[in-house]
Amino acid sequence: xxxxxxxxxxxxxxxxxxxxxxxxxxxxxxxxxxxxxxxxxxxxxxxxxxxxxxxxxxxxxxxxxxxxxxxxxxxxxxxxxxxxxxxxxxxxxxxxxxxxxxxxxxxxxxxxxxxxxxxxxxxxxxxxxxxxxxxxxxxxxxxxxxxxxxxxxxxxxxxxxxxxxxxxxxxxxxxxxxxxxxxxxxxxxxxxxxxxxxxxxxxxxxxxxxxxxxxxxxxxxxxxxxxxxxxxxxxxxxxxxxxxxxxxxxxxxxxxxxxxxxxxxxxxxxxxxxxxxxxxxxxxxxxxxxxxxxxxxxxxxxxxxxxxxxxxxxxxxxxxxxxxxxxxxxxxxxxxxxxxxxxxxxxxxxxxxxxxxxxxxxxxxxxxxxxxxxxxxxxxxxxxxxxxxxxxxxxxxxxxxxxxxxxxxxxxxxxxxxxxxxxxxxxxxxxxxxxxxxxxxxxxxxxxxxxxxxxxxxxxxxxxxxxxxxxxxxxxxxxxxxxxxxxxxxxxxxxxxxxxxxxxxxxxxxxxxxxxxxxxxxxxxxxxxxxxxxxxxxxxxxxxxxxxxxxxxxxxxxxxxxxxxxxxxxxxxxxxxxxxxxxxxxxxxxxxxxxxx
Amino acid sequence: xxxxxxxxxxxxxxxxxxxxxxxxxxxxxxxxxxxxxxxxxxxxxxxxxxxxxxxxxxxxxxxxxxxxxxxxxxxxxxxxxxxxxxxxxxxxxxxxxxxxxxxxxxxxxxxxxxxxxxxxxxxxxxxx
Numbered sequence: 001x002x003x004x005x006x007x008x009x010x011x012x013x014x015x016x017x018x019x020x021x022x023x024x025x026x027x028x029x030x031x032x033x034x035x036x037x038x039x040x041x042x043x044x045x046x047x048x049x050x051x052x053x054x055x056x057x058x059x060x061x062x063x064x065x066x067x068x069x070x071x072x073x074x075x076x077x078x079x080x081x082x083x084x085x086x087x088x089x090x091x092x093x094x095x096x097x098x099x100x101x102x103x104x105x106x107x108x109x110x111x112x113x114x115x116x117x118x119x120x121x122x123x124x125x126x127x128x129x130x131x132x133x134x135x136x137x138x139x140x141x142x143x144x145x146x147x148x149x150x151x152x153x154x155x156x157x158x159x160x161x162x163x164x165x166x167x168x169x170x171x172x173x174x175x176x177x178x179x180x181x182x183x184x185x186x187x188x189x190x191x192x193x194x195x196x197x198x199x200x201x202x203x204x205x206x207x208x209x210x211x212x213x214x215x216x217x218x219x220x221x222x223x224x225x226x227x228x229x230x231x232x233x234x235x236x237x238x239x240x241x242x243x244x245x246x247x248x249x250x251x252x253x254x255x256x257x258x259x260x261x262x263x264x265x266x267x268x269x270x271x272x273x274x275x276x277x278x279x280x281x282x283x284x285x286x287x288x289x290x291x292x293x294x295x296x297x298x299x300x301x302x303x304x305x306x307x308x309x310x311x312x313x314x315x316x317x318x319x320x321x322x323x324x325x326x327x328x329x330x331x332x333x334x335x336x337x338x339x340x341x342x343x344x345x346x347x348x349x350x351x352x353x354x355x356x357x358x359x360x361x362x363x364x365x366x367x368x369x370x371x372x373x374x375x376x377x378x379x380x381x382x383x384x385x386x387x388x389x390x391x392x393x394x395x396x397x398x399x400x401x402x403x404x405x406x407x408x409x410x411x412x413x414x415x416x417x418x419x420x421x422x423x424x425x426x427x428x429x430x431x432x433x434x435x436x437x438x439x440x441x442x443x444x445x446x447x448x449x450x451x452x453x454x455x456x457x458x459x460x461x462x463x464x465x466x467x468x469x470x471x472x473x474x475x476x477x478x479x480x481x482x483x484x485x486x487x488x489x490x491x492x493x494x495x496x497x498x499x500x501x502x503x504x505x506x507x508x509x510x511x512x513x514x515x516x517x518x519x520x521x522x523x524x525x526x527x528x529x530x531x532x533x534x535x536x537x538x539x540x541x542x543x544x545x546x547x548x549x550x551x552x553x554x555x556x557x558x559x560x561x562x563x564x565x566x567x568x569x570x571x572x573x574x575x576x577x578x579x580x581x582x583x584x585x586x587x588x589x590x591x592x593x594x595x596x597x
Numbered sequence: 598x599x600x601x602x603x604x605x606x607x608x609x610x611x612x613x614x615x616x617x618x619x620x621x622x623x624x625x626x627x628x629x630x631x632x633x634x635x636x637x638x639x640x641x642x643x644x645x646x647x648x649x650x651x652x653x654x655x656x657x658x659x660x661x662x663x664x665x666x667x668x669x670x671x672x673x674x675x676x677x678x679x680x681x682x683x684x685x686x687x688x689x690x691x692x693x694x695x696x697x698x699x700x701x702x703x704x705x706x707x708x709x710x711x712x713x714x715x716x717x718x719x720x721x722x723x724x725x
Binding site: 235550 | 643644649651652654658662674676679680684
C-alpha cells in the first residue's frame with residue numbers, strides 16, 4: 001500500500017490512500033515520512049537483532065577457540081556413575097611390614113537357579129557336577145526340580161569356575177556377587193591376623209581389634225610382622241613340638257628399639273581359611289593369652305633390679321650351700337653347686353637359692369616396683385583382643401618375694417616376658433609391644449626402668465649364660481646370642497607336677513648391640529635321646545633359638561660376627577673379663593671359694 | 598551484493614552445522630570409549646586383586662623353601678659363606694713374585710655346586 005502511494009494517479013487505488021488532491025504532494029511527503037519511520041524502525045530492529053545474534057555467535061566462537069586451544073590440561077568432568085569403583089571391595093587388606101598380603105577380600109560368586117526356567121534338571125545337574133567339584137549330582141537335580149523360583153546351588157565360586165559355568169550356556173542360572181575373606185598365608189600367622197565369621201565380622205586377632213577400621217578406613221593395615229621371620233619361627237616350633245612330643249609352644253621375636261613384634265607364633269594353630277576345624281585349643285593364643293610361671297628366666301629381672309638398685313654389686317654373692325626352708329616350702333637348686341655363688345654365677349648356674357636370697361635383699365616394695373615398671377604386673381597393651389592379665393599374689397609377702405625372685409608365684413604371658421627382657425638389653429627403656437608397623441628409624445617413646453650401666457652389665461651376664469652356663473645350646477654361629485633358660489614345673493593340684501614343665505629360653509641377639517629379642521617356650525616337652533632325656537629349657541628350647549637365630553640373622557640384615565672377631569667383641573663390647581674378677585671362672589672350672597659375708 | 602553476502606552466510610551456516618554434527622558425533626564416540634575403558638580398568642583391577650592374593654599364597658615362605666631345596670638344591674645361608682670386603686685377601690699385583698697371604702683356613706667354605714641351569718635363569722632374567 002505504501003508502495004502504491006508512490007505512484008500517484010494510479011487507477012484502483014483505495015480511497016483511504018487518496019488524500020485531497022491538493023494535499024497529495026504534502027501527503028506524499030508525510031507518508032514518506034511515516035514510511036521512512038517505519039522503515040527506520042524496521043531496520044533498527046533488524047540491526048539490533050542481528051547484532052545480538054552476532055554477539056552470541058562471537059561468544060560461541062570465542063569459547064570454542066578457548067576450549068580447543070587453551071584448555072588442554074583439564075579433563076571434562078564425567079558423571080560419577082559412569083566410572084566403576086572397584087577399590088570399594090569392602091573389607092581392607094591386612095599386610096605385613098613388607099607389603100605381603102596376609103588377609104584380603106576377594107569377590108566371589110554364588111550360583112543360584114530359577115527352577116521354573118530350567119529345561120532339563122538332570123542334564124543341568126550332570127554338567128554342573130562336572131564343573132563344580134563340590135556339587136553333588138543328586139542334590140543338584142533335586143533342587144532344580146523343586147517348586148520355587150529361587151534356589152541356591154553353590155557358593156564361593158572362583159572366577160574360573162564362574163567362567164566355566166557361563167560357558168555351559170544354561171538358561172535359568174545366575175550369579176550373585178559376594179565377598180570372601182581369604183588368608184593367603186594360611187596357618188603361618190593365624191593367631192595374630194585372626195579370623196572373620198560368615199557375615200564378614202572379625203572375631204579374633206587383628207581382624208577383630210581393627211574391625212571398624214577394616215570396614216570403613218583407609219589403606220591396608222600394615223602389621224609389624226615379617227612373614228619370612230614368622231615362617232622360620234613357625235617351622236622351627238612345629239619341628240620342636242613334634243620332636244619333643246609337646247602339647248604346644250609359643251614363639252616371639254621383638255624389635256628391642258621399637259617394640260614391634262616381628263613374629264608371634266602359638267602352637268597348636270589352625271587354618272583360617274577353613275575355620276570349621278577350629279577348636280578352642282587351636283584358637284588359643286599362648287603368646288598373649290596364656291599366663292605361665294616362667295621359672296628361671298625371672299632371675300634376669302631379679303639380678304637386674306638388684307644391680308640397678310645398688311643392693312648388690314657384681315663382686316657380691318650369696319651362700320647357696322643349704323636350701324631355704326620357709327614354713328612348709330623348701331627352695332632348692334637343681335644340680336646345685338652347693339657353695340657360695342657370686343651374682344654372675346647365680347645367673348649362669350641358675351641357682352634358685354641365690355636368686356631367692358637376692359630377691360629378699362632387694363625387698364618386696366622394690367621388687368614390686370621394678371616388676372611393675374617392666375610391664376609384668378599389667379596386661380600387655382598390644383593390638384589384640386586376646387590379652388590376659390597376669391596372675392600376681394593378692395598379698396605380697398616374704399614368701400612371695402622369695403619365690404617370685406626365681407620365677408614362681410607370678411604368672412605372666414610370654415609377650416610380657418619378651419618385652420621386659422627387651423627393656424633389660426636395649427639400654428633400660430621399656431617400650432610397649434605393638435603389632436603395627438612403626439616408622440623406621442625412630443625409637444618409640446618409653447620410660448626408663450634401669451640405668452644404661454645396668455643394661456650393659458645384664459648384656460654381659462646374658463652372654464655368660466650362653467657361653468658358660470645353661471644356655472650353651474643356644475649359641476648360633478656368627479651371631480652372639482645372650483639369654484636365660486627357664487624350666488618351670490607346671491602347677492597341678494596343690495603343688496607342682498614333676499612330669500610336666502614349661503621349658504623356655506629368652507634371649508637377645510646380637511648381644512653386644514642387641515636388635516631383637518627371641519623367645520621360645522615349649523609346653524610339656526619330653527626328653528629324647530639327643531637331649532639325654534632332659535626336657536629343660538637348655539636342652540629343648542635353647543637349640544630352637546640357635547636354629548631360629550641362624551636363619552633370621554641374614555633375613556634381618558644383621559651383620560654376623562666373624563669367628564676371629566668374636567673374642568674381641570666379648571672382651572671390648574661386653575667386657576666379660578670384669579666377671580672373671582667377680583669370681584666367675586670363665587673357663588668352666590668350679591671357681592674360687594669366697595668367704596661368706 | 599546482498600545476495601552474495603546472503604549466499605556466503607548460508608554456505609557458512611551449512612558448513613558450521615556439518616562441522617557441529619561431526620564434532621558431536623566424535624565426542625559421543627569418545628565418551629562411549631571412555632566408559633568402556635573405565636569398565637575394563639575396573640575388571641583389570643579386580644583381576645590384579647585376585648592375582649595378588651594368589652601371588653601371596655604362592656610366595657608362602659615354607660613352600661618356597663621346599664621348592665628351592667628340591668629343585669635348586671638351596672639351603673639356608675650359613676655364616677661360613679659370608680665374608681666382609683675389607684677382610685678379603687688383597688689382589689695379587691701384576692708382576693709381583695709373592696702372592697699376598699690368604700685368609701685363615703679356619704673359615705672353610707662348604708662346597709657348593711650349582712645345578713646346570715640355563716644362563717638366563719641363573720642371572721635372574723627371562724620369564725618367571
